[in-house]
Amino acid sequence: MIEGKKMLVVSAHAADYVWRSGGTIAKYIKHGAQVHVVVLSFGVRGESNDLWKKEGATAESVKAERFAETKAAAGILGIENIEFWDLPDYPMSPALDEAARLRMVTKIREVAPDIIITHDKNGEDVLNPDHNAVSRFVFECSIQANSNGVRIENTKTTRQMRLFGFEPHQTELSRFVPDQLVDISEVYDQKVEAMKCFKAQKHLIEYYTQRAFLRGNHLRRISGNQTYKYGESFSSVFPVAGDELV
Numbered sequence: 001m002i003e004g005k006k007m008l009v010v011s012a013h014a015a016d017y018v019w020r021s022g023g024t025i026a027k028y029i030k031h032g033a034q035v036h037v038v039v040l041s042f043g044v045r046g047e048s049n050d051l052w053k054k055e056g057a058t059a060e061s062v063k064a065e066r067f068a069e070t071k072a073a074a075g076i077l078g079i080e081n082i083e084f085w086d087l088p089d090y091p092m093s094p095a096l097d098e099a100a101r102l103r104m105v106t107k108i109r110e111v112a113p114d115i116i117i118t119h120d121k122n123g124e125d126v127l128n129p130d131h132n133a134v135s136r137f138v139f140e141c142s143i144q145a146n147s148n149g150v151r152i153e154n155t156k157t158t159r160q161m162r163l164f165g166f167e168p169h170q171t172e173l174s175r176f177v178p179d180q181l182v183d184i185s186e187v188y189d190q191k192v193e194a195m196k197c198f199k200a201q202k203h204l205i206e207y208y209t210q211r212a213f214l215r216g217n218h219l220r221r222i223s224g225n226q227t228y229k230y231g232e233s234f235s236s237v238f239p240v241a242g243d244e245l246v
């Protein structure tokens with residue numbers, strides 16, 4: 001049941017949440033979930049190569065373009081709650097300090113999410129150490145948010161939430177194993193339109209449309225539901241817990 005669910009998505013760079021979870025986000029919003037997105041950095045140094053080819057490009061001009069692109073993509077996906085922390089990237093890990101940690105724990109407690117989606121739990125993204133750092137950072141902050149002993153004024157300890165990892169770009173090289181497949185067929189066109197906003201990373205649009213098609217194949221094979229055409233996959237930090245095997 002998606003309606004009423006609260007989801008927090010934490011994206012290391014401006015476009016990560018769109019490539020890897022844009023369909024799932026749009027689907028959750030369409031079906032009545034509350035979705036909050038935190039974009040930690042604009043990816044000015046590491047994920048804006050094409051923008052730097054423009055004559056006279058500066059860090060400020062690249063950042064402004066990335067901001068406009070990701071705002072436009074968020075609008076297409078129906079995201080109303082999005083914030084930009086504007087941390088440095090490549091590397092990001094020095095900026096994930098105590099102040100950032102306090103801010104993230106507070107954010108998690110404000111949203112009180114049923115679900116957090118961020119970079120893959122294994123922390124083995126073979127080409128992107130920022131993604132690994134954010135994976136660890138969000139995991140640790142979620143544990144802190146759930147701990148009564150972590151006292152932050154005007155915040156309430158959260159309950160254990162489900163925590164999922166994005167499929168990284170180099171899936172096999174990063175030893176990513178999909179634990180969850182989500183059908184995004186009904187919002188697939190929205191995802192494609194959102195991806196088109198990112199002019200600095202045009203080469204990724206075709207890649208992620210192919211990836212959605214591949215995951216659609218897995219969805220049909222495993223579920224038996226032939227209406228599934230396109231999908232996204234996620235890793236799961238925690239096992240499913242309940243009365244029976246599901």
Ligand SMILES: [Zn+2]
Pocket residue numbers: 012013016043047128131
């Ligand atoms: Zn990234």
